[in-house]
Amino acid sequence: MTPTTRIFVPRDAAxxxxxxxxxxxxxxxxxxxIEIVRTGSRGLHWxxxxxEVETPSGRxxxxxxxxxxxxxxxxxxxxxxxxxxxxxxxxxxxxxxxxQTRSTMALCGIVDPRSEAxxxxxxxxxxxxSALDMDAEARVRAVTASGLRGRGGAGxxxxxxxxxxxxxxxxxxxVVCNADEGDSGTFADRMTMEGDPFRLVEGMCxxxxxxxxxxxxxxxxxxxxxxxxxxxxxxxxxxxxxxxGRSVGGSGLAFDMEVRVGAGxxxxxxxxxxxxxxEGKRGIVRAKPPLPALQGLFGKxxxxxxxxxxxxxxxxxxxxxxxxxxxxxxxSRGTMPIQLAGNVKYGxxxxxxxxxxxxxxxxxxxxxxxxxxxxxxxxVGGPLGAYFPPSLFDTPFDYEAFAAKDGLIGHxxxxxxxxxxxxxxxxxxxxxxxxxxxxxxxxxxxxxxVRGVETVDRILEKRSAGxxxxxxxxxxxxxCDTMKFGSLCALGGFTPYPVTSAxxxxxxxxxxxxxxxxxxxxxxx
Numbered sequence: 001m002t003p004t005t006r007i008f009v010p011r012d013a014a015x016x017x018x019x020x021x022x023x024x025x026x027x028x029x030x031x032x033x034i035e036i037v038r039t040g041s042r043g044l045h046w047x048x049x050x051x052e053v054e055t056p057s058g059r060x061x062x063x064x065x066x067x068x069x070x071x072x073x074x075x076x077x078x079x080x081x082x083x084x085x086x087x088x089x090x091x092x093x094x095x096x097x098x099x100q101t102r103s104t105m106a107l108c109g110i111v112d113p114r115s116e117a118x119x120x121x122x123x124x125x126x127x128x129x130s131a132l133d134m135d136a137e138a139r140v141r142a143v144t145a146s147g148l149r150g151r152g153g154a155g156x157x158x159x160x161x162x163x164x165x166x167x168x169x170x171x172x173x174x175v176v177c178n179a180d181e182g183d184s185g186t187f188a189d190r191m192t193m194e195g196d197p198f199r200l201v202e203g204m205c206x207x208x209x210x211x212x213x214x215x216x217x218x219x220x221x222x223x224x225x226x227x228x229x230x231x232x233x234x235x236x237x238x239x240x241x242x243x244x245g246r247s248v249g250g251s252g253l254a255f256d257m258e259v260r261v262g263a264g265x266x267x268x269x270x271x272x273x274x275x276x277x278x279e280g281k282r283g284i285v286r287a288k289p290p291l292p293a294l295q296g297l298f299g300k301x302x303x304x305x306x307x308x309x310x311x312x313x314x315x316x317x318x319x320x321x322x323x324x325x326x327x328x329x330x331x332s333r334g335t336m337p338i339q340l341a342g343n344v345k346y347g348x349x350x351x352x353x354x355x356x357x358x359x360x361x362x363x364x365x366x367x368x369x370x371x372x373x374x375x376x377x378x379x380v381g382g383p384l385g386a387y388f389p390p391s392l393f394d395t396p397f398d399y400e401a402f403a404a405k406d407g408l409i410g411h412x413x414x415x416x417x418x419x420x421x422x423x424x425x426x427x428x429x430x431x432x433x434x435x436x437x438x439x440x441x442x443x444x445x446x447x448x449x450v451r452g453v454e455t456v457d458r459i460l461e462k463r464s465a466g467x468x469x470x471x472x473x474x475x476x477x478x479x480c481d482t483m484k485f486g487s488l489c490a491l492g493g494f495t496p497y498p499v500t501s502a503x504x505x506x507x508x509x510x511x512x513x514x515x516x517x518x519x520x521x522x523x524x525x
Contacts (some may be wrong), residue, residue: 004033005079006054012041012194013226014187019066019232020049026067027051034409037040040195042109044096050109052091052164055081061091096117096346096365101327103315105188105351108195113230116237119198125243127314131206132251136255139210140166143313144418146321152306153381153410153490154180155332155399161303161466164293167213168301175216175255176278176297178306179231180269182221183382185341187412188349189307192337192499193220193227196311197234203310204316205248205471207303208255216295220273221264223383231259266437270305270489273439284439285489289362306411308337329355332398339468340366342378342415352397359393362416378424378507381410383433384494386501387423398499406504423506424463430458430498434491445492452499455479465513471511473503 009024011018024036044050047063050072060081062073064284069086076084088094091109112118119125131139142157148262165173181189192200204216222226237259238244246254265283267273271285294301312334316324324334332354338348338361345367352361362368362378369375377387385409388395397402402409417426431452440446459472480496486495503510 004035004510006035006037007079008037008039008052008054008059008109010049010112010195011038011039011226012048012191014045014191015050016062016226017039019050022067023049023051023070026070029482032074032079034079034414038114039111039114040108040113041096041191041349043105043191044090044091044094045348046346046347047088050088050091050447053078053081057081057177057467058090058092059202061088061090061094062086064308074221090145093301096348096350099365100351101335102351103324103327103352104199105192105196105337106315107199108191111196112360113195113197114233114237116198116234116241119196120241123318123362124198124314125202125249127317128205128243128249130317131209132253133250136210136212137319139206141208142293142321143316147328147331148309148312148316148318148324149332149399151308151312151336151411153408155409158305158309161293162207162211162304164291165213165303166300168294170301172215172298172300172364173211173213173302174302175204175211175213175257176271176302176304177216177218177276177310178269178271179218179224179227179275181224181307181411182264182266182269183413184412185379185415186339186382186411187341188223188337188339188412189338189396190227191349192307192311194230195309197230197310199314200307201230201234201238201243203313205243206253207305207310208257209248209251211301212285213301214254214256216255217278218259219259219262219268220259220280221262221268223264228261233397234268235470236364265353265439266433267439267489267491268469270491273385273489274303274304276510282439284441287488292421308412310317325355329353329396329398330400332400336397336409336412338397338412338414340414340416342372343369343416343418344416345370354398357388357393358388358395358397358414361397362393366414366416368417369416371418371420373420375416375481376419377417377423377426379415379417379498380413380453381408381497382413384408384411384491384497385413385428386497387505388501389505391505406497406501408494421509422457423458423502423509427499427502428453428460430495431456434495437493440493442486442488444486445495448479448487448492449495452476452479452483452495459510466511469510475503
């Protein structure tokens, strides 16, 4: 009997978008004795669909593969790891992956995301088992000792948030996972949910038993249908295997969870808007205090963490908080899944410890621009992140280091632009984005963004006419100051970052002489 060869084809949305389903179907119809396993993506997006073949020497990758390539690949001996122009060898030896430290994303592209048994066979649930051997106070202490901070953007210490909820007196508490991921150029949450959903379930279980919560919600935007299906399937399998329900892992501690689907409003990535949405209300920002940790979902104490924060937790308990804390720089401990997008040669997901420089990420890992032209700017932290010029590429990827240079790490998205970008237009885009996505709760955001678009439009008109724009720039700087300090949430508060950074580092795009810049907006040397 001919032995069956296992072939791994991603079912991640990024791979499916470029034909992974068709590749899998073509392989299945080839007549060879093969078993196709649909995994997540490893994050080498320029090589998708990346097909891997199980051989005695490990998995051998080929990519990017199209259905038209299948016959030639099989003829070249792909099932034995044979040579072919698309062969990349062992994916873990590829330069893009070789310098990474995979913790949160360790099993993405490795396990079958639809199989709880496969997750368990690859070390899944070890963190939860370890946590169940501790009391609640020790669990929270371990998270605090690891140095884990929120990966959604604010960088708030996770252990402090958990301890606040643990100590809160209430008959009912909740864990809410913010999987809204509305930032352009970010996809780590989606990749985690589609490629390793049981890890998120495990992290939420640990959070629940640590703070005394018995129920959890994963809030996913409707634009993520693959992630929604993956998480619902994983929750059902975890419940069937005894990891959810009245007695998690036989511990006697109850925790269960469900998926809630949002309509896709960007502002629902803000935790209080998200809580309103889960409750069936309009997604608008709540004033603080009270904090969600004390009065959150349905008025009860609630842990709100994003996907990457909760998905980091199982490794902390499986390997020990000390191992996690040893990675990183300063107060930024552990690893960060960083997403390279935009005009970049090697786009995809990179998980590395904090401390790597922005230049290393863009040039050494990302390979510079896809166009081959010089990099002019990168935006870090989504559409509301600051623009950094190459002169700042020595900045370590670290919360405090970025804040010191008026930047944000945010959700870890890096969008690359070459020297053809017009930064005045990018400043306008930031204001336009805020105007479109504002919930309307506060005046600085609701009105300020609209006035910002109008002001930048006047700058562009006068620039085209060769007229001075000092007056408009002064007005724009004042408007940004009002939005930054007067807005109720980060949507209006962070919109000034891309605008002022564009004005500061790229004044020539506003047709300005540095001597005419308003106070505090000095041109970069």
